[in-house]
Structures are given as C-alpha cells and as structure tokens.
Amino acid sequence: xxxxxxxIENPTLAQAFVGLRDDYNAARTSRFRRKRLGINPSGSSxxxxxxxxxxxxxxxxxxxxxxxxxxVVGQGVRRLIDNCIQxxxxxxxxxxxxxxxxxxxxxxxxxxxxxDACDLAGRLDFHAMERxxxxxxIVDGDILALATQDGPLELIEAHRLRGPANAxxxxxxxxxxxxxxxxxxxxxxxxITRDDLSPLAALKANADMAKYDARDKAGERQVFHIFRPDxxxxxRGVTAFAPIVDAIGMHxxxxxxxxxxxxxxxxxxxIRARQMDFGGNAPAAHGDTSTETLRDGSSxxxxxxxxxxxxxxxxxxxxxxxxxxxxxxxxxxxxxLILTFISINLNLPLxxxxxxxxxxxxxxxxxxxxxxxMGFREIQRWLAGAFHRPVYRFKVxxxxxxxxxxxxxxxxxxxxxxxxxxxxxxxxxxxxxxxGQADLLQVRNALTSPRRLxxxxxxxxxxxxxxxxxxxxxxxxxxxxxxxxINKQFPDDDAPVHWREILSLxxxxxxxxxxxxxxxxQTKPEEDDDAGA
Numbered sequence: 041x042x043x044x045x046x047x048i049e050n051p052t053l054a055q056a057f058v059g060l061r062d063d064y065n066a067a068r069t070s071r072f073r074r075k076r077l078g079i080n081p082s083g084s085s086x087x088x089x090x091x092x093x094x095x096x097x098x099x100x101x102x103x104x105x106x107x108x109x110x111x112v113v114g115q116g117v118r119r120l121i122d123n124c125i126q127x128x129x130x131x132x133x134x135x136x137x138x139x140x141x142x143x144x145x146x147x148x149x150x151x152x153x154x155x156d157a158c159d160l161a162g163r164l165d166f167h168a169m170e171r172x173x174x175x176x177x178i179v180d181g182d183i184l185a186l187a188t189q190d191g192p193l194e195l196i197e198a199h200r201l202r203g204p205a206n207a208x209x210x211x212x213x214x215x216x217x218x219x220x221x222x223x224x225x226x227x228x229x230x231x232i233t234r235d236d237l238s239p240l241a242a243l244k245a246n247a248d249m250a251k252y253d254a255r256d257k258a259g260e261r262q263v264f265h266i267f268r269p270d271x272x273x274x275x276r277g278v279t280a281f282a283p284i285v286d287a288i289g290m291h292x293x294x295x296x297x298x299x300x301x302x303x304x305x306x307x308x309x310x311i312r313a314r315q316m317d318f319g320g321n322a323p324a325a326h327g328d329t330s331t332e333t334l335r336d337g338s339s340x341x342x343x344x345x346x347x348x349x350x351x352x353x354x355x356x357x358x359x360x361x362x363x364x365x366x367x368x369x370x371x372x373x374x375x376x377l378i379l380t381f382i383s384i385n386l387n388l389p390l391x392x393x394x395x396x397x398x399x400x401x402x403x404x405x406x407x408x409x410x411x412x413x414m415g416f417r418e419i420q421r422w423l424a425g426a427f428h429r430p431v432y433r434f435k436v437x438x439x440x441x442x443x444x445x446x447x448x449x450x451x452x453x454x455x456x457x458x459x460x461x462x463x464x465x466x467x468x469x470x471x472x473x474x475x476g477q478a479d480l481l482q483v484r485n486a487l488t489s490p491r492r493l494x495x496x497x498x499x500x501x502x503x504x505x506x507x508x509x510x511x512x513x514x515x516x517x518x519x520x521x522x523x524x525x526i527n528k529q530f531p532d533d534d535a536p537v538h539w540r541e542i543l544s545l546x547x548x549x550x551x552x553x554x555x556x557x558x559x560x561x562q563t564k565p566e567e568d569d570d571a572g573a
Contacts, residue, residue: 086274087216096217096276097199100180103279106288107179111295112379113281113288116386116393121174123392123412124419126465128167129428130500132491134459140449144460147439148432151191160186160194166431169195173266173427174419178386182267182277184230185427186252187434198277200233204249207231216275219265220251225273227254230263260437266426284385291378298371387415406470413467420464428462463495512545519543 078089090096106113131148133141151157152166159169169185176183176198184196201218209215212223220229234248256262267277281288333339376390383393389408391397397405436458440447450457469475482488491501516539523539530536 086269086271087276090217090276090278093203093217099279099282099285100198102285103179103181103281106281110288110292112291112382112393116383116388117175117178119388119392119395120178120386120416120419121171123467124416124423124464125167125171125174126467128170128465129420129424130463130465130495131432132461132463132495132500134461135453135456136459137449137453140453143446144436144439148435151435156192158192160188160192162192164195169193170423170427174423177267177277178280180277181279182265184232185264185266185431187262187264187431191435191438193431196232200235201276202231202233202249204231219275221275225275227263227265227275229253230265260434261430262434264427264430266423268422280385284382287378287381291375291382294375294378387419388412409467409470416467417464424462424464429460432460432462433458463500466496515543515545 080088090099107117108114131145133144133148135141135144155165156162158164158166164172172195173183173185180198182198182201184198184201186194186196188194203215203218207215209220213228214221215231218231219227220231222228230252232250232252234250252263254261254263254265269277328343330342331339332342379393380390383390386393389405389412391400391405391408392412400408440450440457479493483490483493489501490505494501494504519539519542522542523537527533527536
C-alpha cells in the first residue's frame with residue numbers, strides 16, 4: 041500500500057510527461073475508438089482535408105446526385121431555401137438623401153427585375169439568382185458570380201473552378217482547387233475552365249483555363265466567391281451533405297428495399313398443411329391456367345385469380361392464409377431517426393422536412409420553429425454579406441461611371457454613397473392575435489420603428505404607408521362624391537347623408553365610438569299654484 045501511494049505521489053519523469061500530454065481523453069488511443077482517417081498529428085489547415093481534387097469533385101457530384109434523385113434530400117433543401125429566401129431580400133439605400141435613395145432603389149429594382157440586365161445568359165432575375173446561389177452553397181459547397189463590364193452577372197458552377205496539377209504559380213502563393221492565394225490567404229486569382237456547351241461532352245480540367253483577378257485595379261472585388269467557411273483556413277466550400285452521406289445513402293436503399301418487399305408481399309398466399317398419408321383428389325382449377333417452363337426444363341402451372349374466388353380444401357387438408365406485416369412497426373421509428381439526422385444537418389425540424397407536424401403538439405411545433413428560425417436568420421445574414429452587398433456595391437460603382445451627375449454627388453457624400461441595408465424576409469405569425477399584439481406593443485412603446493418592424497415582416501414601410509394613403513384617399517374621395525350626390529337629390533332633407541355613413545373606415549385600436557345620449561326633452565314648467573295669489 042505504501043509503495044503504491046508513493047508511486048502516485050512521486051511519479052517518475054516518464055509518468056509525469058504522459059500525464060501532461062494526455063490531459064484530454066480525446067488525445068488517448070483506445071480499443072473502443074475507431075481509427076479516424078485524415079487526422080494529421082502535427083496539425084493541418086482546413087484545405088488539407090480536401091487536398092485531393094478528384095475526391096473533392098466526387099463528393100460534389102455525389103451531393104448533386106442526392107439532390108437530384110433522393111426522395112427526401114432535394115425537398116429538404118428546397119424547404120430551407122423557401123424559408124430563407126421567400127419573396128427575396130428588399131433593398132433600403134441609406135445615403136441620407138431621400139431623393140438619391142429613391143433613385144438608387146429604382147435603378148436597383150430595374151436591374152433586379154429584368155433578366156437581360158441581371159443575368160449574362162438573359163434567363164434569371166436577381167431573385168432566381170439568390171435562390172440558386174443559396175442552393176449551390178448547400179449542395180455543391182460554393183459558387184462564383186463574375187461581375188461583367190456591361191453590368192450583368194455570370195454565375196459559375198463550382199466544378200469549373202480547377203487547379204491543374206502542373207500549374208506554375210508565382211512565389212509565395214498557393215493554388216487551392218482553382219483559387220490562387222497569397223501568403224496571407226487573400227485570393228488573388230480564380231482559375232476557371234471553359235464551359236463546354238455540348239451536354240454530351242465531359243469537362244476538360246486543363247483545357248484553356250481562364251484566369252480572373254479577384255479584384256480590379258481600384259481594389260474592388262470583381263469575382264464574388266460565395267461559400268460558408270467553417271474555419272479561417274478554408275478556401276473552398278464543402279457540401280452540407282458531407283456528414284450525412286451514409287445516412288442519406290442507407291435511407292434511400294432502405295426505402296427502395298421496402299418498396300420492393302411491399303410489391304412481393306402484396307399478393308396473398310396460402311399454406312397447405314397435409315398429413316403424410318394425404319391422398320386427396322387432383323386439384324381443381326379455379327381460374328385461367330398457363331404453363332411456364334423453368335430453367336431446369338421442368339414446367340409449372342400458374343392459375344389466374346379473380347374477385348370472389350373461393351378456395352376449398354381437400355379432405356384432410358388445412359389451408360392457412362399468409363400475409364406478412366410489411367413494413368414492421370420498428371421500421372417507422374428507425375426511418376424517423378435517419379430522417380432526423382438528415383433534417384438537423386439541413387437546419388430543419390423534422391416536421392418541416394416532411395411537411396407533417398402531426399407527431400407533435402403546438403408547443404413542440406412552435407419551439408422547433410423558433411430554433412430553426414435562428415438558423416434561418418443566420419443564413420440570411422451571411423448571404424446578404426457574401427452575395428447581396430458586393431453585388432450592390434458593384435452596381436453603384438457602375439452607375440457612377442455612367443452618370444456624371446451621380447458621380448459628382450458621390451464625391452460629396454464619400455463612402456456614404458454606398459451605405460445601404462438589406463432587409464431579409466421574415467415569417468408569418470404562428471399565433472396571429474398574440475404576435476400582432478406584440479408588434480403593436482413594440483411600436484407604441486418605441487421599442488422599434490415602423491420601418492424596421494415591416495422590414496422584419498418582409499415589407500417596405502415606405503411602400504406600405506404610400507399604399508395606405510393612396511387607398512384611403514381614393515375611398516374617401518369616392519365616398520364624399522357619393523354623399524354630395526345623394527344630398528343634392530334631397531335638398532330639403534333635414535338629415536343630410538355624411539360620407540362616413542357610406543364609407544366605414546376602421547377605427548384605431550383602442551378607440552371606441554359610443555353614441556351620445558339624446559338631449560333631455562324640453563318640458564313646459566308647471567305653473568305655481570300661488571302664482572296668481
């Protein structure tokens with residue numbers, strides 16, 4: 041006992057160093073922990089884990105196949121995009137000059153709505169672009185948007201961003217799958233293969249590479265590389281399906297196997313139990329018969345079936361119907377577990393992925409939605425910074441180069457010329473009455489402004505109050521005109537019609553209209569009995 045205590049209190053030098061090195065259990069090897077591949081004991085950057093370009097591209101194509109053919113994954117990605125993008129982001133220029141803000145907004149609106157002005161291919165408006173950009177970052181990992189001299193954007197899919205093995209790069213630079221970096225990991229160039237227009241031709245990796253500088257001579261970005269990095273040393277994006285490749289593949293295989301199994305057992309079956317000394321009659325035909333020849337040369341007779349057909353047993357024979365339980369009860373729980381793994385990696389509640397909240401109550405649904413919306417807002421914030429803001433800044437610079445008056449005004453404003461805000465869409469009320477009361481409480485107590493409140497709801501306050509004023513003005517004008525026409529027809533009427541009787545506008549919340557009581561009747565005072573005395 042004393043020797044053991046002494047060894048613990050006074051460890052040897054080797055024992056002491058082992059304890060210092062292995063303070064975390066994760067640093068120790070164990071027979072219960074499988075060996076992980078791709079772990080460099082000396083440390084590695086994020087780019088090290090997709091150092092093989094062929095493996096990186098194969099992972100990308102596998103994810104595209106999941107999105108294209110899997111019965112669940114593609115719809116889950118669309119649910120995520122629908123929640124994050126909805127009707128699109130709304131622009132709010134904030135230069136401080138209302139007239140200038142309106143002009144910039146009108147210029148952007150004309151650009152974003154017209155595919156010929158927005159897309160170099162002339163097919164996509166900006167709303168369609170922002171949906172495809174988010175989809176590409178989820179499925180492929182990243183995507184490029186090139187700013188062209190004439191103004192439209194050109195979207196480049198991730199597989200065209202390549203790094204040839206025999207590429208010659210300048211000193212103190214590195215080429216990571218088509219992205220040329222300096223010693224500070226700042227992108228210098230993007231190497232893009234030519235797009236082969238033939239759908240039957242495979243892309244050639246090293247044929248006729250085009251090299252685009254990341255920034256122009258003024259230092260402004262002209263290549264927008266959109267991806268969500270998980271580490272500061274990450275140069276390319278990785279598909280969101282990477283952690284769930286096995287779960288997706290196994291779920292798809294299980295579903296297919298169950299469908300085949302269900303087809304097999306959809307036919308009814310009978311089990312004939314006979315005694316060893318059974319000597320029944322020849323089986324009677326119950327329907328149309330046909331003969332099939334088997335591989336071994338023998339033949340069998342196949343009888344057809346029909347509704348109302350009756351099976352009769354022979355003397356000494358027992359017939360038992362057989363109908364297996366497919367799928368079994370455990371299948372649903374296991375399938376739900378796999379779908380849960382897929383949904384959480386897409387930042388979706390399972391009920392949203394399946395569009396089926398029947399397995400939870402209202403509180404569970406609201407709690408899951410609230411947690412998911414935190415992730416949706418983060419995706420919106422990232423997308424606005426990675427795609428929307430650079431594109432808007434590029435367009436403003438283009439307008440300044442084309443319009444001398446606008447450029448003169450920009451010289452006075454300085455950086456304020458590019459000040460703006462992207463208002464991402466929000467979501468409908470889960471409980472309209474309570475959520476509406478909460479919004480009203482915030483505005484009344486100056487906790488937010490009507491502009492911000494409507495922006496969170498996906499609307500523009502300037503458009504809202506302009507439409508309210510225009511609609512009310514038109515309604516009041518029509519009501520007054522109608523009331524004047526009625527009163528003109530009845531000039532001697534002691535009770536003229538008021539326009540409010542024709543148009544009943546809603547009263548502000550909290551304001552009640554109570555009809556005034558009628559005035560007291562005017563009665564003749566009674567004569568005093570002593571008046572004539």
